[in-house]
Amino acid sequence: MSTNKENQGGAPFDLGGFLTRYSMVIALVIVFILFYFLTDGRLLYAQNMSNLLLQNGYVLVMACGMLLCILTGGNIDLSVGSVICMVGGVAAVMITNHGFNIYLTILICLAIGVLAGVWQGYWIGYVRIPPFITTLGGMFVFRGFGRLILDSKTVSVQDAAFLNIFTAYIKVPGLDTDTRILSPLVIGALVVVFIFYSTISSRANKAKKGYRQNSALTDFGRSGLISVVLLAYCYLLSQYKGVSVMLLWVVAVCLIYHFITSKTAFGRYFYAVGGNEKATQLSGINTNKVYFIAYANMGLLAGLCGLLCLARVGSVTGSTGTSFEMDAIGSCFIGGASAYGGSGTVPGVIIGALLLGVINMGMSIMGIGDSWQYVVKGGVLLVAVIFDVVSNRKSGK
Amino acid sequence: MADIILEMKSITKEFPGVKALDNVNLVVERGEIHALIGENGAGKSTLMNVLSGTYPVGSYTGEIYYNGELCQFRTLKDSEAKGIVIIHQELALIPLLTIGENMFLGNEKKNKMGHIDWDRTYNEAEKHMQQVGLYESAQTLIKDIGTGKQQLVEIAKAFSKNVKLLILDEPTSSLNDEDAKMLLDLLMEFKKNGLTSIIITHKLNEIIYCADKATIIRDGSTIETLVKGVDEFSEDRIIKGMVGRPMDDRYPAREHKVRSEVGLEVKNWTVYHPLYHEKVVDNNISFKVHKGEVVGFSGLQGAGRTELAMSIFGRSYGFNISGELYLNGEKTELKSAEQAIRHGLAYVTEDRKTNGLILGESIRFNTTLARLDKVCGNGVIDTTAEQKVAEDMTEAMGTKTPSIEQKVGNLSGGNQQKALLGKWMFTEPEVLILDEPTRGIDVGAKYDIYCLINQMVEEGKSVIMISSEMPELIGMCDRIYIMNEGELKGELSAEEATQEKIMSFIISADD
Secondary structure (H helix, E strand, O other): OHHHHOOOOOOOOOHHHHHHHOHHHHHHHHHHHHHHHHOOOHHHOHHHHHHHHHHOHHHHHHHHHHHHHHHOOOOOOOOHHHHHHHHHHHHHHHHHHOOOOHHHHHHHHHHHHHHHHHHHHHHHHOOOOOHHHHHHHHHHHHHHHHHHHHOOOOEEOOOHHHHHHHHOEOOOOOOOOOOOOOHHHHHHHHHHHHHHHHHHHHHHHHHHHOOOOOOHHHHHHHHHHHHHHHHHHHHHHHHOOOOEHHHHHHHHHHHHHHHHHHHEHHHHHHHHHHHOHHHHHHOOOOHHHHHHHHHHHHHHHHHHHHHHHHHHHOEEOOOOOOOHHHHHHHHHHHOOOOOOOOOOOHHHHHHHHHHHHHHHHHHHHHOOOHHHHHHHHHHHHHHHHHHHHHHHHHOOO | OOOEEEEEEEEEEEEOOEEEEEEEEEEEEOOOEEEEEOOOOOOHHHHHHHHHOOOOOOOOEEEEEEOOEEOOOOOHHHHHHOOEEEEOOOOOOOOOOEHHHHHOOOOOOEOOOOOEOHHHHHHHHHHHHHHOOOOOOOOOEHHHOOHHHHHHHHHHHHHHOOOOEEEEEOOOOOOOHHHHHHHHHHHHHHHHOOOEEEEEOOOHHHHHHHOOEEEEEEOOEEEEEEEEOOEOOOHHHHHHHHHOOOOOOOOOOOOOOOOOOEEEEEEEEEEEOOOOOOOEEEEEEEEEEEOOOEEEEEOOOOOOHHHHHHHHOOOOOOEEEEEEEEEOOEEOOOOOHHHHHHOOEEEEOOOHHHHHOOOOOEHHHHHHHHHHHHHEEOOEEOHHHHHHHHHHHHHHHOOOOOOOOOEHHHOOHHHHHHHHHHHHHOOOOOEEEEEOOOOOOOHHHHHHHHHHHHHHHHOOOEEEEEOOOHHHHHHHOOEEEEEEOOEEEEEEEOOOOOHHHHHHHHHHHHO
């Protein structure tokens, strides 16, 4: 049986296993290098690198929620783009047309997002309407509500306090002046220290309990690599305006959902349902609730995205958020989430979103139009999933 | 010399870890009805799958001669081309298509343009339907006719393939007595026209009624072939052949320490089918299990045992469940699997791949799933504690695996079963319900599981064991309930239980 040969810790370096495991990271690096040369190095300009995450922030946030839906069995939520329009519209109208308090507005908007999610989650989880149909309905309904609220006009938001909550750049007195921005480097250094601290303490913990662990080279090599990339990115940020609050929002969401999916009992239920719903049910887990939460949560994150988009663009129209759901879904599948559910991780999804982001940005810098970007993105999505399916078939899944 | 249509010689077929067929021989004469008998898992269906090419040549050893020539079927199509047609127990009809469409599915009647010729399709369909005495329009949807008629459609379909040797796997199991008799009469009618049939059935009265010969298979080997008019051809004689294996110490000894306290009692339990709401699956069943007792449930497939167990386990099966449930003498309502687990029930499913394990996940993941809260603090999983639990359980169950991170889908059947048991032992059950706990696993793993059962009852827990293997029940249980067609037909103590007695309870219920 081939399974006995599966890579165990401490074994000599297994190139095949490494390539399969990190195939998407490798793909990202290759695509990055490719576009670096195609754009004569312009891809790596500080401004572009800063924008890479800010432009794709909404994708990352949505993709975290979409991952939970997909985990339950390859189910997707088509309505998120419309929820973004609806929530953004409510926020813009409340702030600009009626002068509401911005914090109250944010709370109400998030609540509307949750409500939209609860509505869909109820039908999907408890009445078992197929998610595709339910969210297709939601896609039309919420888009319609969005347009009604906006009265088919473009509404812009100029309220500085609101914009600052999402789009300001962090200025720490003493560290950052108009000519010199140090805060990204300080933040980066602190994170690097934390990464190494947690690697060392986890290794020590495993050693004490006598658990099998990776070789020191693997663990520290990985930490070192992540640290180098992180510090380089922070350096670029320090060259261009510094750290945006938007970035903090996005990073926070990614960290929270990574924690939920990898460390909590409830997070594990998503994998269980996607892996085998019947067995999960007989293990005493309320699978209806798992579906419900996946979609209710998606609503919350879509609501948050509505606010992020509004703040970043500064205005909302009836077509805001169109086809955003496809970016989120694409990121998940490119990032290794199974189209049948039951597998996928937040770090994978982040890689998937970045891959799409780099392709977008690289082609934009090169001056290649939207149309070709669609062609390339679609191709990448298909290739990624084919790769996933074929490699799973080989390993005898 | 007799006219032999089919001869299967020294057929041996192995699955990973199990020898399903061991040197099986079968000789069928032209124009006879030949019954194939044996307990569940004896190898009857495997043998027929070898014959039909479902298991292609090369995956088994031995030779098949059909009309005197050596056959090497690679697919079902190969055997059908020769006129061998198998009709499975679960009918392979598509409910939302018409009778005619079903009959020519994969074999469509086309016109010169390559389109389906509907006139011809329905015309020929009705011709074959009349052959089997089915007078319906061929444009009727399958879902609109009863199971009896659906069975006839399958036979008509076989005729459309120009059948010479018809194999029927449990053809009457889903029919009522009247439809069953009609079907058997039909077979006898076809026999006059020279059709040869092999019929697999549990219902011995049917064999006596229609078969000319009966070959008995036990534990993957042919035991004997009885010929009507030559050998004694009675139910008693057949039962003796079916169960007459020697009983050795395949079951670990246990001091029987049944306590007087009742762990679980069920009164007047009635369950309806979840889809067909008027169909009673379990009818007014009452039973109890003491602490320290192993209680067996015997019966044929479809007797309602699994459904009974699952409906007790937090209403995980069924519709409109009524009756009373007592745990430790206290009346309890269990409305969900979660409540059942909290009250100390564990149900180890008969179908570990579909209902038991998450095959794509690790042993660790599966072990803790039913009580994840035990390794959690504030909803966050304590990875270290979880690993320890999984390792302890793997060791306690004797699961053979390179590591607890191994996907359970990659384990052998026996080790999967142990992983499944480990999952439920982790819930620390007071009442353990085992549904076919040793199905499809090898002798060594079976023994380990029996030892575990003994250990449970020694600790004063209650064990319910559903099994189709009668020797296993007799070897392990303190008491055995016998079920048939949703009803409790009898109860035997360990001392009085014999396979013949159990079988006679089941058979008598059929009349």
